[in-house]
Structures are given as C-alpha cells and as structure tokens.
Amino acid sequence: MKILIVDDFSTMRRIVKNLLRDLGFTNTDEADDGNTALPMLKSGKYDFLVTDWNMPGMSGFDLLKAVRADEQLKDLPILMVTAEAKRDQIIAAAQAGVNGYVVKPFTAATLKEKIEKIFDRIH
Amino acid sequence: MSDSQNNQPGLDPEVTEKLEQQTSELAESVNAGDYAKAMSIINELSDVRDQSLYQEVGRLTRSLHEAIRNFQIDPRSAEQQEALSKMSDASDRLNYVVEMTNQAANRTMDLVEESMPLAHTMRDEAIELRDEWQRLRRREMAPAEFRELYGRIDRFFVSMTADSDVLYRSLSEILLAQDFQDLTGQVIQKVTGLVKEVEENLLSLVVMAGHVDQLTGTIHDIEEKEESAEKGVGPQVKAEEREDVVSGQDDVDDLLSSLGF
Numbered sequence: 001m002k003i004l005i006v007d008d009f010s011t012m013r014r015i016v017k018n019l020l021r022d023l024g025f026t027n028t029d030e031a032d033d034g035n036t037a038l039p040m041l042k043s044g045k046y047d048f049l050v051t052d053w054n055m056p057g058m059s060g061f062d063l064l065k066a067v068r069a070d071e072q073l074k075d076l077p078i079l080m081v082t083a084e085a086k087r088d089q090i091i092a093a094a095q096a097g098v099n100g101y102v103v104k105p106f107t108a109a110t111l112k113e114k115i116e117k118i119f120d121r122i123h
Numbered sequence: 124m125s126d127s128q129n130n131q132p133g134l135d136p137e138v139t140e141k142l143e144q145q146t147s148e149l150a151e152s153v154n155a156g157d158y159a160k161a162m163s164i165i166n167e168l169s170d171v172r173d174q175s176l177y178q179e180v181g182r183l184t185r186s187l188h189e190a191i192r193n194f195q196i197d198p199r200s201a202e203q204q205e206a207l208s209k210m211s212d213a214s215d216r217l218n219y220v221v222e223m224t225n226q227a228a229n230r231t232m233d234l235v236e237e238s239m240p241l242a243h244t245m246r247d248e249a250i251e252l253r254d255e256w257q258r259l260r261r262r263e264m265a266p267a268e269f270r271e272l273y274g275r276i277d278r279f280f281v282s283m284t285a286d287s288d289v290l291y292r293s294l295s296e297i298l299l300a301q302d303f304q305d306l307t308g309q310v311i312q313k314v315t316g317l318v319k320e321v322e323e324n325l326l327s328l329v330v331m332a333g334h335v336d337q338l339t340g341t342i343h344d345i346e347e348k349e350e351s352a353e354k355g356v357g358p359q360v361k362a363e364e365r366e367d368v369v370s371g372q373d374d375v376d377d378l379l380s381s382l383g384f
Contacts, residue, residue, distance in 0.1 A: 010229075014232050055355070083357055083359075087368065
C-alpha cells in the first residue's frame with residue numbers, strides 16, 4: 001500500500017505520516033501542494049491519497065478534480081484532511097468525488113476510522 | 124443622493140436661515156412676474172449651496188487629515204518613522220511566532236519518534252517474558268530454559284531502567300518545548316493590540332471618507348470580493364456562531380451521510 005500525503009505544512013505531513021505508520025502503512029511519500037503531487041501520482045503508482053485543501057499553488061480541491069478527470073487516476077481513493085469547515089465546501093468535495101473528509105483538528109481514532117471505512121468500501 | 128443629503132447633519136443655521144429667506148423672496152418675485160430678480164435670486168441660492176458645500180468639505184478634509192495622522196504612517200518625522208517600523212515590526216513578530224511554533228512542533232515530534240520504538244520494545248519484551256513466566260508457573264519449563272529465562276529477566280530489568288530514564292528525559296524535554304507558548308502568546312498579544320489600534324483609526328477614516336463621498340456625490344464602483352471557497356479559506360475561528368460551518372467531525376459525518384455517503 002503506497003500512500004501520498006499532500007500538505008503545505010511539513011509538521012502536518014509528519015503527523016499524518018506518523019499516524020499512518022501506527023496504522024501499519026509505512027510506504028508513504030510527501031508533497032507540498034497539488035502541483036507537486038499530480039506528477040508524482042501520475043508516475044508513482046499510489047494506492048491512496050491524503051490531501052489538505054488550502055495550499056499555495058494548486059489546492060487540494062483542484063487536485064481532487066484533476067485526479068477524477070484523469071483516466072488513469074480517476075479511481076484513486078482520496079481522503080481530505082483539512083481545516084476547511086464550510087458546509088458548501090464539504091458538499092462540493094463530496095460531489096467532486098472525495099472518499100472521506102476529516103476536519104482539522106482531528107484525532108488518531110478519526111483518521112483510522114475514515115481510512116478503514118474507505119478500504120472497506122473498496123474491497 | 125437627495126436622500127443622503129437630506130440626512131446630512133449640521134447644515135449651518137446661518138445657511139438655512141438664508142435659504143428660507145431667499146426661497147420666500149424667490150416665490151414673491153415669481154408671483155410678481157419679476158423674472159429677472161427671480162433669476163438672480165436663484166444664482167445667489169446656488170452660491171450659498173456651493174459655499175456651504177466647500178465649508179463642509181473643508182471641515183471633513185481637516186478631519187480626514189487628522190485621522191490619517193493618527194495612523195502615523197507619514198514617514199517624515201522621526202516619531203512617525205518609528206510608528207511605521209512598528210507596522211513592519213508586527214509582521215516580523217508574526218514570522219517569529221511561525222518560526223517558534225514550527226521549531227517546537229518539530230522538536231516534540233523528534234522526541235516522540237525517538238520514544239515510540241523504546242516503548243514498543245519494552246512492551247514486546249514484557250509480553251514475551253510474561254508468557255515464559257506463565258510457563259514456569261505451570262511447571263512446563265525445563266531447567267535449561269529456566270536458566271535462560273533467569274538471565275533474560277535480569278537483562279530486562281537493566282534495559283528497562285535505562286529505557287525508562289530515556290523516556291523520562293524525552294518527556295521532560297517535550298514539556299520544555301512547550302515554552303514557546305509563553306513567548307508567542309506575548310508577541311501575539313502585542314500584535315493584537317496594534318491591530319486593534321489600526322482598526323479603530325481605520326474605522327474613523329472610513330466614516331470620514333463616507334461623509335466626503337456623500338457631500339460630493341461620489342459613488343465608488345467597488346466589486347464585492349468574496350473569499351474563494353474553492354481555493355480554501357483556512358480554519359473557521361468562530362465556528363459555533365455560524366450556520367454555514369460545521370462544528371466538528373460529527374457534523375461532517377452527519378452532513379455527508381445526509382448526502383448519501
């Protein structure tokens with residue numbers, strides 16, 4: 001299971017990386033915005049994407065749409081982990097095809113629950 | 124425009140008196156068929172209007188200057204230069220806060236990442252020793268195995284003492300890494316004070332400018348700038364006071380399940 005973590009803050013990437021490791025996912029890479037993430041996704045054979053929303057350059061929402069529009073990537077499971085808390089935004093993300101939405105600040109248990117839920121649905 | 128002018132406070136009593144007097148004179152002249160006089164009264168009337176307008180604009184311009192001066196952003200005097208540097212100082216201070224919190228977060232995570240494997244090893248070894256110990260109590264252990272267990276327990280005590288010392292030191296260093304809160308708290312309070320001051324002055328400036336606009340009939344074509352929700356707006360500070368914002372993960376889950384997710 002290869003996972004890409006996208007967040008502009010290195011501390012948040014590190015937290016997510018640690019939590020994922022505790023859940024048994026040790027094969028993770030990091031990117032600091034959508035522009036960096038997209039080429040990595042296209043060439044890297046990732047199984048799962050965890051992304052923030054608000055980032056300089058390409059936002060997580062644009063990344064979500066770009067992934068869903070890409071023939072090769074469109075089925076990639078995506079979990080958003082973000083401070084964006086407007087109802088409209090959550091609805092927009094759902095409509096754009098996000099698989100899970102975790103609002104910051106979050107707990108390890110929440111992250112675990114959402115990831116498991118996503119994998120349950122896929123398998 | 125006419126509405127807002129009617130609402131204008133403080134037309135000079137002298138001006139209003141003159142207005143009333145000239146209006147009745149104007150009516151009289153028109154009634155009497157003296158149009159030449161009527162025309163000259165109308166000219167006088169417009170002079171009165173212009174004069175009062177100039178006076179009002181002059182008064183507001185002075186207040187405007189005063190308000191701008193309160194901003195202390197005119198860098199001509201040494202005192203005002205200091206105030207200006209207070210502003211750029213504020214962004215330096217906030218950068219300092221970002222730097223400090225970043226350092227503390229990374230220091231804490233370094234220590235946590237060092238400590239976690241120690242806790243894991245301790246736990247794993249304790250579990251294995253417990254199983255062995257149970258075997259011993261059930262008398263399932265051969266003498267050679269027991270001698271092996273004996274040595275293992277000894278080594279476990281030694282490593283547990285050393286590892287818990289390391290854990291303790293890490294925990295107290297994590298504690299110390301939180302000292303940034305004191306420093307960043309003070310810095311943020313200072314900047315908040317400055318922002319408040321600027322806010323108040325800005326508000327009176329806006330009120331003044333609004334007055335001038337009303338008097339001169341200026342209408343600004345200002346486009347409403349809305350935060351781009353697509354780009355992301357960051358954390359919501361007063362989430363509990365807002366209807367359009369979720370208050371936590373439970374809210375998000377409810378919303379998504381109401382959408383059929």
